[in-house]
Amino acid sequence: MALIELNKVKKTYDLGEVQVHALRETNLHIDKGEYVALLGPSGSGKSTLMNTLGCLDRPTSGSYQLDGVEVASMSRNARARIRNEHIGFVFQNFNLLNRTSAEENVELPLLYGSSLTGRARRRRAREMLELVGLGERLDHHPGQLSGGQQQRVAIARSLVNDPSILMGDEPTGNLDSKTSKEVISLFKRLNEENGITVILVTHDLSVARHARRILVLRDGRIETDTESYDEAFKSLHAFEAE
Numbered sequence: 001m002a003l004i005e006l007n008k009v010k011k012t013y014d015l016g017e018v019q020v021h022a023l024r025e026t027n028l029h030i031d032k033g034e035y036v037a038l039l040g041p042s043g044s045g046k047s048t049l050m051n052t053l054g055c056l057d058r059p060t061s062g063s064y065q066l067d068g069v070e071v072a073s074m075s076r077n078a079r080a081r082i083r084n085e086h087i088g089f090v091f092q093n094f095n096l097l098n099r100t101s102a103e104e105n106v107e108l109p110l111l112y113g114s115s116l117t118g119r120a121r122r123r124r125a126r127e128m129l130e131l132v133g134l135g136e137r138l139d140h141h142p143g144q145l146s147g148g149q150q151q152r153v154a155i156a157r158s159l160v161n162d163p164s165i166l167m168g169d170e171p172t173g174n175l176d177s178k179t180s181k182e183v184i185s186l187f188k189r190l191n192e193e194n195g196i197t198v199i200l201v202t203h204d205l206s207v208a209r210h211a212r213r214i215l216v217l218r219d220g221r222i223e224t225d226t227e228s229y230d231e232a233f234k235s236l237h238a239f240e241a242e
């Protein structure tokens with residue numbers, strides 16, 4: 001059984017006069033332990049697919065089984081529960097609380113629905129910050145950290161509930177190429193050493209290069225699904241040449 005299984009999933013936005021086919025009929029399997037990059041031009045449906053996979057959005061039709069459980073028809077609350085259990089999310093702009101220490105930021109998801117004591121929560125937050133190489137920065141506020149360090153705090157926060165999947169929508173979009181590399185190598189390490197399934201949206205080809213599978217989207221469809229970086233690169237540039 002695949003960890004992620006989409007069957008005939010569609011997402012259509014009905015704007016009255018026009019219908020936007022953000023995701024056309026899509027079938028997709030992703031196994032546990034994969035490292036997948038979603039590439040494609042702006043507006044091709046990357047975020048729509050990611051938000052669907054991340055249970056943030058519900059498809060208009062079709063089936064989405066996450067770890068054998070049908071989530072496409074679930075209520076918002078039920079989806080939130082599934083998300084907390086399975087999925088860690090990181091965003092382009094980090095989404096950290098600014099007046100709060102790194103440790104408290106990481107601890108935050110544990111305040112909802114976790115049975116841990118305050119002490120156990122802090123220990124867990126510290127472990128996660130150590131895992132991302134920020135064990136020395138527990139008391140720093142986001143403003144006292146570099147962009148790359150802030151994204152690593154966000155990654156630590158996304159891992160605190162022990163998710164099996166880590167997802168990011170343009171997680172290096174606000175980072176320079178050097179800090180971007182730090183963050184990419186962290187995703188790679190979490191995938192290879194900790195067995196976490198990684199799914200990233202990116203338009204940075206150096207990010208996609210590290211993935212073991214690349215999906216190229218175009219006009220709401222998965223146009224190319226490949227393990228070859230060169231093939232993905234060609235597919236992406238075929239669009240740009242038009």
Ligand SMILES: Nc1ncnc2c1ncn2[C@@H]1O[C@H](COP(=O)(O)OP(=O)(O)O)[C@@H](O)[C@H]1O
Binds near residue numbers: 022040041042043047
């Ligand atoms: N909430 C929305 N309402 C209407 N159209 C939307 C909405 N969100 C996305 N779209 C449209 O769906 C298409 C895919 O968008 P998106 O998934 O954000 O693409 P990408 O992330 O690849 O840039 C685009 O045409 C976009 O304008």
Ligand SMILES: [Mg+2]
Binds near residue numbers: 046047048
């Ligand atoms: Mg997007």
